[in-house]
């Protein structure tokens with residue numbers, strides 16, 4: 001099994017100490033920079049150090065898991081969850097493709113992928129039947145992570161798709177024809193339940209719903225769940241809500257824990273034990289074209305996405321998650337994970 005070859009590398013040569021050879025008075029005696037001074041090298045090294053599990057990979061699924069990240073409510077953390085889970089899984093040695101299905105192109109931006117109007121994009125795949133392989137780009141900072149970008153063209157696709165043959169299953173067909181080996185495909189949906197989201201639900205087996213821990217969190221979820229049922233009934237019998245992730249959790253507020261309790265009562269086992277804290281680092285990372293995993297690997301946001309990815313990977317191979325084994329004690333609803341309270 002391929003393990004964390006890409007993250008174990010830097011660990012074999014940690015930051016070297018000061019040079020021992022004699023130096024002239026004109027030579028700086030500063031600690032030299034790390035030998036592996038690439039962004040990914042540094043990021044991976046820090047991440048692995050922070051997790052304290054050098055070289056430990058995650059189990060990879062036998063078949064590609066296609067996970068649809070959906071919630072028609074805007075701004076609940078769909079894109080943030082997609083890119084950070086994808087980066088976490090890739091840093092653990094998996095091969096991961098992010099499909100950006102939102103005309104805003106936020107996932108493409110966050111992954112540092114060029115998506116101006118002329119770039120071959122998921123629009124060409126859906127509307128022009130271009131092979132997926134011709135639009136997929138490697139993500140610069142993370143080995144094993146790839147992105148099919150969205151451009152502004154996609155804004156017209158909801159309408160253009162209506163008159164096309166097999167309009168609901170065009171993404172599914174494109175994915176089936178894609179021959180590169182992948183462990184995970186994560187699809188970032190727009191905040192609507194139109195044909196783009198239906199295409200994602202026909203293409204995937206699993207739905208991951210990010211829920212923001214705030215008032216009205218559960219409003220509108222009924223509609224989303226009904227759509228999942230409809231797609232399962234008519235177009236994709238394998239589709240199911242596999243995962244609920246609580247996002248922007250602020251353990252200092254009673255409201256957040258009330259919402260979390262309500263969601264856990266309602267959904268039970270689908271809810272990940274790990275919730276994602278509200279974190280400045282998470283919100284800053286996209287403006288640098290990075291995930292929080294490379295932007296600040298030791299931050300609470302990065303650690304919690306790593307932990308959520310671990311839960312998802314373990315569930316995929318039928319291993320139950322033991323929260324007491326969480327890296328650095330990242331626990332569900334842990335107030336100490338909220339920045340500023342640590």
Ligand SMILES: Nc1ncnc2c1ncn2[C@@H]1O[C@H](COP(=O)(O)OP(=O)(O)OP(=O)(O)O)[C@@H](O)[C@H]1O
Nearest residue numbers: 074075076077078079080191248277278279282283
């Ligand atoms: N855990 C977090 N802590 C702080 N800010 C966050 C967190 N998660 C997401 N955000 C911020 O909240 C905003 C909305 O997040 P995001 O874009 O991921 O939501 P979305 O559901 O994809 O939105 P849309 O429906 O518009 O596609 C972004 O500015 C993002 O940086």
Ligand SMILES: [Mg+2]
Nearest residue numbers: 078079102106
């Ligand atoms: Mg989004």
